Amino acid sequence: MTITPDTLRSKILTFYPEITKLGIDLTVHFDQDKGAWVAQLAKHQHELITYIDPQDAMECLDDIECVHLGTQIGQFIFNYCSEGTECKT
Structure with missing residues (x-):
């Protein structure tokens, strides 16, 4: 499968799905210099950029949850979308 x-x-x-639920923007592109996929999360002035190696990206497409990315997303939500912040829906 082509990514x-x-x-x-x-x-x-x-x-x-919490990315969409909380109104977090997600963009994805391939960084040729790093040889990795880039997932960028943004909400207001907050931003997180994380890299996904091609093997992990392929596993993600094969329905194997992206654990590293999940950790990063969880940390972003904890830091910027926990109670009392502007990410709440």
Whole structure:
């Protein structure tokens, strides 16, 4: 299966629906220099950029949850979308 930014983004949103629920922006692209996929989360002035190696991206598309990415998303939500912050829906 070929990985595209749209297919990887869609799969990430399937695994982590809280991204959409909390109104967090997610963009995905491939960084040629780093040889890795880049997932960028943003909400207001807060931003998180995390890298996904091609093997992990392929596993993600094969319905194996992206554990490293899940940890990063969880930390972003904890830091910027916990009670009392502007991420609440």
